[in-house]
Amino acid sequence: MAIIQINQLVKEYRTNKRFTGPFGLIKSLLSTEYVNTRAVDGISFSIDSGESVGYLGPNGAGKSTMIKMLTGILVPTAGDIQVDGKIPYRHRKEIARKIGVVFGQRSQLWWDLPVVDSFELHKHIYNISDSDYNSRVQQYIELLDMGSFVNKPVRQLSLGQRMRAEIALALLHNPEILFLDEPTIGLDVIAKHNIRTFLRQVNQETNVAIMLTTHDLKDIEEICDRIIIVNHGKSVFDGDVHHLKREIGGINKQVTIEFHIDPGEIAFPNALLIRDEGVRKKYEFIHHEGEENSLMRSIMSIPNVDQIKDISIEDMSIEEIIHKAFVNLNQNSKIRV
Amino acid sequence: MTMRAYLAYCGKSFSKHISYRSEVWLRIIGNIVIMFIQVSIWKSLAASSPSHMLNISEMVTYSVITTSVMNLLMTRVYQSIDSKLQSGDICSDLQKPISYPWYLFFEQLGTVGFQLLFNVVPSILIALLLFGIQLPEASNLLPFLISLFLAMIISFLIGYLVALIAFWFLTTFALNWTLGALMTVFSGVFVPIWFFNPFWAELANMLPFQYLGYIPSAIYLGKIEQPYLILLQGCGWAATLLLVVNLLWWKAIKRLIVQGG
Numbered sequence: 001m002a003i004i005q006i007n008q009l010v011k012e013y014r015t016n017k018r019f020t021g022p023f024g025l026i027k028s029l030l031s032t033e034y035v036n037t038r039a040v041d042g043i044s045f046s047i048d049s050g051e052s053v054g055y056l057g058p059n060g061a062g063k064s065t066m067i068k069m070l071t072g073i074l075v076p077t078a079g080d081i082q083v084d085g086k087i088p089y090r091h092r093k094e095i096a097r098k099i100g101v102v103f104g105q106r107s108q109l110w111w112d113l114p115v116v117d118s119f120e121l122h123k124h125i126y127n128i129s130d131s132d133y134n135s136r137v138q139q140y141i142e143l144l145d146m147g148s149f150v151n152k153p154v155r156q157l158s159l160g161q162r163m164r165a166e167i168a169l170a171l172l173h174n175p176e177i178l179f180l181d182e183p184t185i186g187l188d189v190i191a192k193h194n195i196r197t198f199l200r201q202v203n204q205e206t207n208v209a210i211m212l213t214t215h216d217l218k219d220i221e222e223i224c225d226r227i228i229i230v231n232h233g234k235s236v237f238d239g240d241v242h243h244l245k246r247e248i249g250g251i252n253k254q255v256t257i258e259f260h261i262d263p264g265e266i267a268f269p270n271a272l273l274i275r276d277e278g279v280r281k282k283y284e285f286i287h288h289e290g291e292e293n294s295l296m297r298s299i300m301s302i303p304n305v306d307q308i309k310d311i312s313i314e315d316m317s318i319e320e321i322i323h324k325a326f327v328n329l330n331q332n333s334k335i336r337v
Numbered sequence: 338m339t340m341r342a343y344l345a346y347c348g349k350s351f352s353k354h355i356s357y358r359s360e361v362w363l364r365i366i367g368n369i370v371i372m373f374i375q376v377s378i379w380k381s382l383a384a385s386s387p388s389h390m391l392n393i394s395e396m397v398t399y400s401v402i403t404t405s406v407m408n409l410l411m412t413r414v415y416q417s418i419d420s421k422l423q424s425g426d427i428c429s430d431l432q433k434p435i436s437y438p439w440y441l442f443f444e445q446l447g448t449v450g451f452q453l454l455f456n457v458v459p460s461i462l463i464a465l466l467l468f469g470i471q472l473p474e475a476s477n478l479l480p481f482l483i484s485l486f487l488a489m490i491i492s493f494l495i496g497y498l499v500a501l502i503a504f505w506f507l508t509t510f511a512l513n514w515t516l517g518a519l520m521t522v523f524s525g526v527f528v529p530i531w532f533f534n535p536f537w538a539e540l541a542n543m544l545p546f547q548y549l550g551y552i553p554s555a556i557y558l559g560k561i562e563q564p565y566l567i568l569l570q571g572c573g574w575a576a577t578l579l580l581v582v583n584l585l586w587w588k589a590i591k592r593l594i595v596q597g598g
Contacts (some may be wrong), residue, residue, distance in 0.1 A: 073431045096434035108429045110349055116520055117349055124345035153356065185451040 003209050004070065005175060009079035011040040011065050011233075041066040041233030049176060052203045052210040054220035057230040064211040066230075067179050070211075071101060084176065097126060100170030100208075104182035104299040108169060109154040110156070115165045118148050119172060119274060126173035133172070140168035160191035167195065171202065173286065178202075179213035184219055196222040217315060229321075244321075245287075253295060254314045256282045263304040270294055279309075342435060343443040344516055350447025354455075354496040361455045367468070368404055368460040376399035376468050377526070396529075401464045402524045402554040405457045409485065410422040410549055411493035412516070413492065418500035419509045438497065438586060460465040473557045480564035484553040486507055487571045491548045494578035504589040519544070525551030533561065 017033040018024070039062040047053050055214065057063050068074040069081055072088030072095050088095045094126060101108075116137075123133045139145055144164040148155055149233040157165065163183065170178060180199070184192045200223050203210050214220060220227055220241065227244055229237040236246060254274070262278040271283040285295045316324070354360070410535040418441070421427040430531045431437060464470060473481060499516055503509040521527065523546035530551045541547050548571045558562045 006392075068428060071428075071432050073428055092431065093436075098431055098586040099432070101429070101432050103429065105425070106426055106429060110353060112353045113349060117352070121342075121345050121349050125435055127342070318565040 001049055002046040003049040003081040003084055003267070004045075004211070005080070006046065006070075007044045007080040009043050009066075009069065009081055010038065010077045011042055011062070011069060011074065012036050012038050012077040024214055038233045040069070040076070043230065043233070043235045045208055045228055045235065046236055047177075047211060049209050050203070050207040051226060052200075052224045053225045053228065054224035055211055055213045056220060056227055057213075057216075060217075061230045062233045063230065063323055064181055065276055067101070067181055067211075067213065071095065071099060071179065097173065100173065100175035100177045100178045102163075102166050102170045102180045102183050104163070104180070104185040107166065109153065109162065109165055111154050114151050114153055115146070118154070118165070118169060121152075122169055122172050132174070136172055136174070137168075140171065143201070144168055145194075160187050160194075163187060163191070164198075167198070171208070172231070174206070175208060177209045177211065180210065180214075181213060182214055184214065192216075192218070193222075199223050217321065240315060249252070252287050252316055253285045254282065254316070255285055255295065256280060256300070256312045257299065257308060257315075258310040259304060259307045260309050261307060265301055265303075266304070268298045268302075270298060339435070343439055346440055347447040347450070348444040350444045350543035351451045354448060354451040362582065363485065364408075364452075364456045365459050365463070368408065368456065369463055370382050372401055372404050372460070372464050373466065377524075384432055394469070394471055397468045398558060399529055399554050400569050401461065401468065401470050402557050403524075403550040404463055406485065406488055406550050407524075407526060408457050408460075408554050409449050409489060409509065410496075411442075411449060411489055412496035412499075412520070412549075413448075414441050414493055414514060414539055415500035415503065415509050419503055419513075422503055423508075438582075439498075441497065442493055444452045445496075449489060471520070471558065475562065477556055480568060481553060481557045484548070484556050484571070487568060487575065488549050488553055490575050491545055491571065491578065494582055495545065495549075495574060498582055498585065501585040501589050520546055520549060524548060524549040525554075529555070545571075545578065548574065565588070 012097075014034045014036055016028065017031055017035050019027040019031065021027075039060075041062075043062075043066070055063055065074065069076050070083055070088060072083075072092035075089045084098050086095060109115060110121070119133075119137055120248070122128070125152060128136075131293050138158040141150060144166055144167070146168065149161050149279065150165075154162060156166070165269065166184065167180075176200075183199075184195055187195070196219060199210060199212075203223070210223065212219065212223065224241070226240050227237065228235060229244075255271070258280045261281070265276075266281065267273070268283060268285070270288065271285045274284055285298075288294065295313070299305070299308075352595060376397050379391065379400065380393060383391040383393045383396070418427070421430065424474060430440065433440075461470075495516070499509055499512050502512055506512075523541045525541065525546050529536055533541060541551070550565060552561070552571065555561050556567075561567055
């Protein structure tokens with residue numbers, strides 16, 4: 001059953017036109033010219049209950065705008081939007097009971113008060129029964145390992161602790177959809193991992209639909225079954241992770257190898273040389289299906305392997321993936337799923 | 338049951354303030370300083386003017402009461418909205434199944450409750466020892482309490498009005514500046530309206546700001562002949578503001594612009 005349905009949704013922002021030049025400032029103040037920017041430009045998709053969807057895109061792709069429209073705090077310029085069969089901006093308060101929202105860069109907790117105080121307040125706002133409240137709080141304290149800090153004021157928590165509390169808070173009223181706007185931003189590797197594991201578990205056990213926006217591809221790989229990639233307000237890709245990898249020919253890796261002394265030219269059959277600074281060389285290893293460990297084997301098989309001082313391996317960034325998805329999709333227009 | 342949620346907000350807002358204990362002391366000191374300055378000015382004025390012009394004990398009482406009333410006003414509600422509009426935190430507030438205006442009101446009520454208990458009452462006690470204040474006549478006590486309540490309501494509505502206008506301009510700085518100036522003059526905090534010349538007094542009487550300082554203090558001192566009539570007019574102001582505010586809120590919610598992202 002589709003819990004979110006969006007059809008040809010458009011959101012335009014109208015802003016005053018800014019002028020430059022010596023009188024630009026005055027002109028900007030007096031002018032009545034406006035610039036329209038389309039943050040969301042004709043996007044359609046639907047999400048079923050219990051699904052977990054990653055909503056991916058570079059900065060300014062209209063991700064947060066989409067979440068704001070879905071939660072009913074922004075009114076779309078055109079198109080249809082339905083959450084749980086209702087139009088969010090007309091039924092803001094009803095929709096609010098069905099959704100939980102976490103903003104990675106904002107806090108819904110009361111800064112000066114202990115974490116439990118925010119939980120208690122949430123209990124009253126969402127009218128949660130005592131027994132439900134107690135059992136859920138107990139459960140989340142255990143699952144998210146919050147025992148050591150639930151009684152501390154929020155301002156004394158680390159970012160990782162705060163994020164765990166934010167997520168628990170958003171889930172307290174047992175929502176049907178959980179929106180997460182960059183939930184792992186600024187967290188260290190372990191904290192990221194814990195949060196991802198928890199979200200995956202909650203999604204599978206409670207059947208809450210998850211829609212998360214992120215910059216971090218790992219978030220998507222570990223939490224989501226499905227990816228929607230947006231760029232410049234348009235949906236570029238909609239499908240599962242394997243599908244994306246197949247579409248764009250796999251996720252290439254960029255490898256920088258540093259040698260003690262310049263080994264001269266080194267070529268790999270499965271990689272392109274991007275930059276050669278003598279002792280430091282950067283390659284892009286092309287991904288091939290079924291050859292996941294060929295990268296290390298290639299590197300270990302070069303004759304100067306004992307001269308290697310340092311190696312760093314990076315995934316492609318979201319921007320590069322989107323670029324690649326774009327190029328591939330333009331070559332081959334049938335691909336949209 | 339929803340009432341429970343708003344009362345919970347009220348309570349949390351109250352306890353939020355308690356977490357900064359030094360602020361309690363600083364505010365009390367601040368109040369006493371303001372009262373002291375006003376009392377000193379009136380005393381020096383009294384010394385250089387004919388004795389029938391200024392009743393010094395009356396003026397001391399007036400200063401203490403207006404300063405205290407100022408602490409109970411809810412005009413600061415716009416600050417809360419302003420900072421939330423700037424940071425975008427308003428999203429989180431709007432995503433809750435509550436009525437936003439009521440939420441704001443109860444949040445302010447918690448603040449006022451805190452101010453009353455930890456700021457106004459101690460300040461008045463200290464002022465009583467330092468300067469001495471007149472006690473009200475029994476018949477003025479009820480209208481005085483009503484006027485305090487009215488001051489809270491009207492101040493909330495004015496602050497909220499400013500906050501709503503911020504939905505259009507996305508900043509309250511200029512408005513807040515203007516409001517500050519209007520309140521300083523027309524609420525009669527520093528100079529009671531009975532000292533205004535006829536033109537300015539007339540103007541002050543036509544504005545709602547007098548309910549935020551002058552009216553409660555004047556009722557307390559028994560300076561107003563028909564307090565209930567004045568209070569009724571105040572209710573009229575509250576109703577008018579309520580209407581305007583509801584209209585604006587209805588429009589604001591239709592064209593929500595949330596900054597950032």
